Amino acid sequence: MKLLTYQWLTSLLLLLALRGQAQPTQPYPYPPSEVLTIHSKLLNEDRQVYVHCPKVDSANVNQRFPVLYLLDGDNHFQLLAEYVEYLSRPDVLAMPKTIVIGIPNTSRTRDLTPTNSIMNFEGKPDSSSYKGSGGNENFLQFIATELMPRIDKTYQTTSYRIFAGHSFGGLSSLNCLLTHPNLFDAYMAVSPSLWWDREYLLKLTAEKVKTGSTLRKTLFFSDGNEGGVNSFFHKHLLKLEATLAKKKLKGLTYRYNHYPTETHMTEPVVAYFDALRFIFKDWDKHR
Amino acid sequence: MKLLTYQWLTSLLLLLALRGQAQPTQPYPYPPSEVLTIHSKLLNEDRQVYVHCPKVDSANVNQRFPVLYLLDGDNHFQLLAEYVEYLSRPDVLAMPKTIVIGIPNTSRTRDLTPTNSIMNFEGKPDSSSYKGSGGNENFLQFIATELMPRIDKTYQTTSYRIFAGHSFGGLSSLNCLLTHPNLFDAYMAVSPSLWWDREYLLKLTAEKVKTGSTLRKTLFFSDGNEGGVNSFFHKHLLKLEATLAKKKLKGLTYRYNHYPTETHMTEPVVAYFDALRFIFKDWDKHR
16 A cells, blocks of 8 residues: 655655744645556556545554546546545544545547547537547546556555546546446536537437336436526436436436536536535445 | 745755656645744734635736635635635636635634623533633734734735634624624625524624615625524524615625535535625626
C-alpha cells in the first residue's frame, strides 16, 4: 500500500525554509490529494489521475474504502473530494469514507462519446469539434483493465465502485451502465448529452434493457435549465425516465432530479451532492 | 498588497527535492489558501483565519474582490472556497471572483452567542456547555475593528462583504444584521439556533426592525430536518419568515429555504450553494 508522503515532505521542507522567521501566514493545510501517472497501452498515452484518499484511522489501518471514479476530473475533482471528505466526517456521517479518482481529459470528445458522429446538438455537422469521436468503448476498457487494477493495487479499496459523469461524462456513465453494468455499483449521469448521434443512448436503452429484467444498480440522473422546459435536452431526460419506468426493472434504484434554476455548469454542484445523498440514503452508519 | 508566495516556495522546494527522480505520483495542486495569524486585543488571544484569494489575472493585476466572511471556518472553509472558485470560473460565471475568509473557533459558545444563558435547546440548564456564553458583541467588534481592517490592508478587497454562518454561526449572522447591519451587504444564516435564550433573536427581530423601514441588505436563511416539520426548530424559522414578511421592509431581499431531507450537518452543503446563487442571482457577468 502506498502512503501519501510527498505532501509531508513538502511541509517539512517548508518548515525548514521558514525556521527562525516569525511569519504571519502559512499555507492552508488541505488534506492531501495526489496526481498518479499511468501509461495506457489501450489509449497509447500517459494518463494522469487525481486521487483523494481518506485519512486512515490509526486504530484501523487496514480499513478499505469504496471508490468513486469521476470523469471530467479537471472540472469537479475538488468538489467531489470535498463532498466525500465532509459527508463522511464522524459528526456528519452521511456516507462512508470513500476514495475519489478524478480522471482529467486529454481528448474529451474521443473518450467520452459512444459512437463516431460529427453532428452537433442541433443535428448539424461540426467536424472540427467532433472529429475522432466514438472512443468511449476503448476508454471504458482503459478504466476496467488498466486503471482499476492499478487503483486496487495501490490503494485500500473495497469492491464497491461509483461512476460519475457530467454532460459527455454523463453519456459515458449511462453507456457504461448499458454495456458494462458490472464495472460499477452506482452510476451518476448529470445532464447527460442524450442528443448525441440522434439520441443514440436513448435508442440503446430501449433496445438493451429487457422489460422485467434484473439490474441491481443505483442510478442518479438529472438536468438543469438547458434550453428551458420545452427544450430537447429536458425532453430527452424525461424520455429516459419514462423508458426506465416502463421497463419495470428488478433491482434498479433510480432517481431523476430536474434543476430548473441551474445552468448546465452550475447544476453539477448540487446534482453531485444530491447523487451522493441518494446513493447512500440507506447506508448504515453503525455497521 | 500581499502575494500568496509560500505555496510557490513550497512547490519549488518540492521540485528541487524530487529532481532527477521519476515519480509516478505528485501532490495534487490545490489552488493555494493560507492561514493568517492576527492578535486580537478585544479577544485577548491570537486568532488564525483561513484565506482563499482568487488568482489575480495578469492582465488585470489591480482587480479587487468582494469578501465572504465565514464562521465555523473549521467546518466549511474548504467547501466555500471551492464553491466560490468554481462558480466564478469563466465557463461557469455565476458569481464574481471572491475572497473567502474562514474564521475557525477558539471558544465557539463564547463568540457565537448573543446573550449569557446556560439553557439548552430544551430549556434545561447546561452550564458545562454554555458557561461563558454571550460574547457575540465583542466578537463582532473583533471582526469589525481588528479583522476587517487587516484583511482590507492585506488583500485586494472591494467594500462588498458577505457574512455566512451555520447554527450558532447563523445566530451570529442574524445578530449582526440586527445590531450592526452596515458591516455586511449580504447575510447567510443556515439553520440559525433561534432557540437560544428563549428565542432571544426572534424577540430582537420583532423589537428592532421597524415596520416599513428600509434595510438594503440581502438575507438567506434556511433549516434542515432538525426534529421534523413539527419541531420548535422549524417553527422558529417559519416565525422569522413571518415576522420579516409582516414588517414590509424596503430594500431587503430575502429567501427562506427549507430542506426536509437534510440533517443539521448535511444541510450547509446545499444551503451555502443556494445562498451564493441567491445573493448573486442578479449579478451582471458582463460588467
